[in-house]
Amino acid sequence: MDSGRWRRGAVSRGMLPLLALHAVNEYYRLPWKPPVTAGLLAANTLIYLRPPFLDSLLPFVDEVWFNPHLILKNKDMRRFFLSVFYHVDESHLVYNMMSLLWKGIQLETSMGSTEFASMVVALLGLSQGITLLLAKSLLVFFDYGRPYYSEYAVGFSGLLFAMKVVLNSRSENFTNVHGLIVPARYAAWAELILIQMFVPRVSFLGHLSGILAGILYLKLKGSYSGPNPLTTIIRELTGLLRWPVRFIRSTFRLRRRRILGRGTVGGGERRSLSGTWRCQACTYDNSDWLSNCEMCGTSRSSESGGFLRQVSPRSRDLSLEELRRRRVERFG
Structure with missing residues (x-):
């Protein structure tokens, strides 16, 4: 999370193509492509680029700076939620996106997309809420009002600190944090201190809140044995959004079946299918409306309540490939 003044019209340093190349390369190597991580990468990048078709829909960064005073005074939920997706x-x-790519792939692969x-x-709600609480507490209890009144911050890094806590919560390994080897469980704390030392303009309170949010999330998840209500809600919403896709796919498959034929090729057993009869020559199930088999052309006749198939001796000797070829020629 970065604080300070936003520079309009910043000149590109050519880093975005490198980010795109790295993301494509990482996803190409994966057998399963984590969709939520890809969506977060795309959302952050599109908001930064502000393409013409989104320009009228997206607020400017001046309207979404995370400032505790403005959020509480105006009950501005837009600043509360959208500030994490803007970058200076x-x-x-x-x-931030390189860090999100690495952490997101690992977490989403291990947790699943809905849980992730x-x-x-x-974590977004917890980290932003803790930032508000800490800023207000510093003002009330210590009469220190700078974080509350004067700090304006944006960026995804507070969430990334929270994700780092979750990712390393059970790790017994050591990791490299900007050249310093530390236990992975304490990597977020080490990074918080080092970043603040070398990049003092970043929001210390925002990053600290991200770490605390990660710890609190793990505590709440560990103490609650029931199903995660957020996961349930997201799963239901995802199911609703997927319904039109499933409907289109099922319709498309139905049409394909109708194009390929009105019956199915069965095995040796006789199945009782309503409105169909099975050819004894090729075991193809045909509609009752047909007097000849669609597959091999064998005719059918009825006798005293049952079906008698008049089988051509030559039909019995035909291979399945030959029968299919004849059927293609028949309907081609």
Whole structure:
């Protein structure tokens, strides 16, 4: 999460193509492509680029700076939720998205997309809420009003700190944090201190809140044995959104079946199918409306309540490939 003044019209340093190339390369290597991580990458990048078709829909960064005073005074939920998706310049965006790509792929692959999406929503609300609480507490109890009145911040890094806590919560390994080897469980704390030392303009409170949000999320998840309500809601919403796609696919498959034929090729057993009769020559199930088999042309006649198939001796000797070829020629 970066704080300070946003520079309009910042000149591109050519880092976005590198980010795109790296993301495509990472996803190409994966057997399963995590969709939520890809969606978050796309959302952050599109908001930064502001293409013409989105320009009228997206608020400007001046309208979404995370400022505790403005959020509480005006009950401005737009600042509360949207500030994490805005970045001050290209390097700020690329650094955060490279970190999101690495963390998101690992977490979403291990948790599943629905659980990962619910975690992101929970961490967003927790980290932003803790930032508000800490800023207000510093003002009330210590009469320190700078974080409350004067700090304006945007960026995804607070969420990334929370995700780092979740990712490393059970790790017994050591990791490299900007050249410093530390236990992976404490990597977020080490990074918080080092970043603040070398990049003092970033929001210390926002990053600290991200770490606390990750810890609180793990505590709440560990103490609650029932199903995650956020996961349930997201799963239901996903099901509703997928319904039109499933409907189109089922319709398309139905049409394909109608094009390919009105019956199915069966095995040796006799199946009782309503409105169909089975050819004894090729075991193809035909509609009652047909007097000859669609597959091999064998005729049918009825006798005393049952079906008698008049089988051509030559039909019995035909291979399945030959029968299919004849059927193609028949309907081609």
